Amino acid sequence: MSTTATSSWQAAVQQLLAVRRPQQAEQLVRRHLAQHPQDPFAHVLLALALLRQQRFDETKTAAKTALSLNPAESEAYYLLSLAQAQTGQPRAAEASIGRALQRNPLSSTYLGIRAWVLNLLGRPQEAQAAAEMGLRHDPAHAECLVQLAQALCKQEQWGALSTVLHRLVKAQPQLAVAHRLLGQEALRQEQFLAAQTHFGEALRLAPEDSESHQGLTRALRYSFGPGRAMRRIDRYLTFISEGTRQWKAKAWGHFLLILLPLSFFCIPLLLFMGFEALYWRLHPRVRQVRNRPAGTHSYLRETLYRYGAIASELLLILSLLPPVIWGVLWIGLPENSLGPGLTGGLTVLVMAMGGALKSAAKLPAPDKLPLGWLLTAGLMLTGSITACVLAEQWPWGPLAMLVGSSLLLAWRVRSTRQQVILNR
Template sequence: MLLLRQGRAPQAEQELRRILQTDPTDALAHAWLGMCLLDQAKLEEGQAEAETAIHLAPEYDFAYYLLSLAHLRQHRQPAALVAIEHALALDPTDPNYYHTLGIIRFQRHQWQAALKAAETGLSYDPEHVDCLGLRARSLTRLGRRDEAADALGRALHHDPDDAGTHADAGWVALETGQAKPALEHFRQALRLSPTSEYAREGLVEALKTQYWVYRGFMRFAYWSSSLSDSARRGLFLGLFIFSRFFPLLLPLYLVLVFMSWFADPLFNTLLRFNPYGRHALSATQVRQSTHFSALLGTGLLLLAAGFLTKLAPLNMLGFVAMGLLFPLVGTWRLAVPAQRQRSFWFGVSLAVLGLVAVGITALHLGPPYENIFFGGYIIGTVLYVWFYALR
């Protein structure tokens, strides 16, 4: 589709809909219409067209590939994996399919499997820039930086004007602690493709590295991501246990917990005072930083007021506000709508428990009721933090 290759997805959509009015059973047209819709971020409509194409032509591998993309962009990794495996079973020689499989593996922190998928794709097309970029990122996470640099050099040699390759180069530079080259690659990627979310997110991360605290935490985060899920959980649990026996470790543990939960909204808020950073943030990031800073500021002010006035209700209300930061940020992080709903309502329940406890304290209704509600709030917050970390 010439229009689609030219980046004119709306015009391509109109043309394909005209074709389908003439022949509504054209599986090829349904599949390409699905691609047009996915390019316009109409994910549910694109998924429906891919499913229609599969219904009309069950052996059409490209339709399964599109279905995988639709699921992947809606954060449904298991369904995306099933669909791309169907596509590969029908055509095991398409490097695009291996790239998508590798992306799913990469998002699951399965670095070796992601590398294998990228290299299999490259065995069918040694110049496939997306597979070259994925191979470089996988090699970086596996600690093979020289090979990663070589892979990126090959990708940029084959297509120096590919926005995705520059974005991949930016992420690799960022993950290896090279903030300035990362910024240049992300800026180049956005110059070539101004709407690239992949590059914009990388640019935001690169800008945050100007803060040494974030830079240090990011190194720790990339290192811990190389561990298995069980090892990563064991690391935080071990630090918690050791901090009970060695109090000097407690500040380190608390800093890691705080940063692992709140680094993104906190440093996004700081970027709003950066003349370049404020334009790099998305509308969602700006809104979230506003909500986060408002709740954090309110909590700190209430705690300060409670300390100065010795009023227990103010202290308790400040403590409640600070604790609610966990479900607030936790809900934003969840991509699956059902999980976000559960997290949201759990946060609302915690807020109700906390506010009732504050009201009981303010009205001097007695310790038993106050302890029940405030104790429920504390237990609920701790359970939320641990269940979220262990999910």
Template sequence: MVDTGVLLDRASLLLEQGRVHDAEVAAREVLSREPYNDMALALLGRCAYEGGHFKDGMGFISEALALRPEHSFYYYLLAFGHYQLGEYATAVDYLATAQSIHPDIAEYYGLQSFVLLAQQQWEPALEKADEGLYWEADNLTCLNARSRALNKMRRNGEAIETMQDALALDPHNEMTHATVAWNYLEKGNHKEAQHHFREALRLNPNSDNARTGLKEALKSNVAPYRWLLQYHFWLHNKGKKWRTGSPIVLYILFRLASAGLSAAGAPKELVFLPIGLYLLLVMTSWTINPIANFVLLFHPLGKHAISAAEKWSAITVVSAMVSGLTLLGLGLFTNLFDGTAYANTIFFGALTLLTLALPLGELPYPLRWRGTTRAQKIALALVVLGATAFAGMFFLPGSLVLFTIYLVGFIVYNWTGLFR
């Protein structure tokens, strides 16, 4: 019979090689002999993490911690799980305990730096990364975190130098390639970003971070998406208040421009131009993601990068927009907009289809009511209301009651979306 110590070593090695199932089998064999073996429980937790099952993994690691409360690594593992779930305050608490037991382990400071980055605290994140590098100058987690912090602080030269050091230490590290790629993407160099994301996925095909990044880099081949992505990065770096307030500020500025043109006696078309540009910007920012996903459907790599839900969303959103534009074009080029009830039906029907593109992009896949977020429930209700309003226009030409109700719901949905 193989010794349990040998089995544990084998399980650890298998996990490092990415053979998660085999590692789990070995760890469970140890537990079948020694039900209270904390190392085997921790290994099971790490296996669960690899599959993205963080709550299950934390359950195993908590059991290991109860058996061996003085082991700092278990606090670190729990902190990592909470970080992945977005529970940053809890992650910081566990890291503080781990550091109080072993203050000289660089990896703990590296994770803390990434937690601070997630909280948009760039300076403290840099300080923690540097603190970790004091204990271990070639720690890749700290180097990656340091580069991200420097990049966010616009200290580009130092960020590049840090990543060159990291790549020199380990040119085959997927996390380092992913960090380099995100830095390039944030700087607008989507071609270089694609190269490094592909390399990261070659080294670790299961990297969600690299897969998400590659998808964004591929969508950046669509110029409007690339511009809006840069705007998104800029807003994200500014903080939540900027993200909430910028659409309102833009609306006020466009309204002032329109009012100024009106006061100056400009033609009616010119007066409405700023408002039209604002609406175009808003509509583009809300629909560009599914539109870019639709373009990816025809890309040899892109069609494998997006999920089934994203494919469904892309097709429905683009279908609604094309149908709306077709109906609008039909009315414009056949002189149907002459003020009659039928003309109103064509115009408002086209407007309904175009605006439906927004809530369609929020729908869950497959369609369901239970187990969805509040935003998805509101979007589903709005789509049903919009479809009913569209059908009602043709059964009751000239009646815009349902359309008015839908339009009010649409406006409320989008304005409240700023605060969701």
């Protein structure tokens, strides 16, 4: 094949990719590979076409084939890194983009992806350094600016973050993620009208951006009085739960000071939280914004998949309460002494449940519904209550349910931790 013909087919593939027609680009590359299966750059273009179609496993295969034919092909390492990061392999992605940088250390594109992977690994300081290095070579590079903003946000460097975001929007005014990041910063500063404007612009540029949809609904939610009150309560409870976990004296002081008073307001607080959640979901403006794109899963399915695992753990925790209460009464503790302890314990449990649900909301929704765990946990809760009620017929029932629920809870927590580690 002549050089002119070679350049022609490559240009055609790249043009198809540029106009977002990766399927046609893939067909053209495969026709070329049928005649020239040992062309490493053709495998690189195939990997790129497959990546654009989100066929990540096939992307990795094509990139590895290109590397087997030409180990010095830095672009193949770059595409392999992207596919690995998208399939929950950030450590492998870090190694792959590192090899690409060994062959081309001045590439802002590679440095931007390295910063992205480091942010995924929870190493924002290193991500910041990689992004800043990329910006020294290309001051307007979009990925480097985005990852620099993400790293600064993780480190809570708010002053520097504001400067970087305005620099990003000035350099890339048509980039949806730039306006989304501005919206998130406006939310943090409680500038809810500005946040709605930024998220609206992000959705204009990328109508199917789920994070911008969520940001816009939050901005609307906090624009209403009940939503603002709920936000303050949530921030205060987060301060206490996170502070006590980190052994901060101020947080522990607030926890001890409000524990007993809050116990008496536990049920009113839960009722207010339910009212606020229902109020903003049914508000006409919110209902209009929450009309999600076609093909999006229903809210019921998304809720079950996202919170199914944590809900099963919470049901198992609740199944421990009846036998514990039964045991306390069995050893002779008066029933009238359970009131303060029970209300205080329920308050702590509600705070823990809120923190767990909030953590689950920040994670990607799993692909599998833990229906078996939900049914098992529900049966354990039912059996626990039944065993305590019928303890006279079988006195070992509460103890058996306590042991069974404890073992299942330990098993469930262990499997959840393993899943989180695999996702990282």
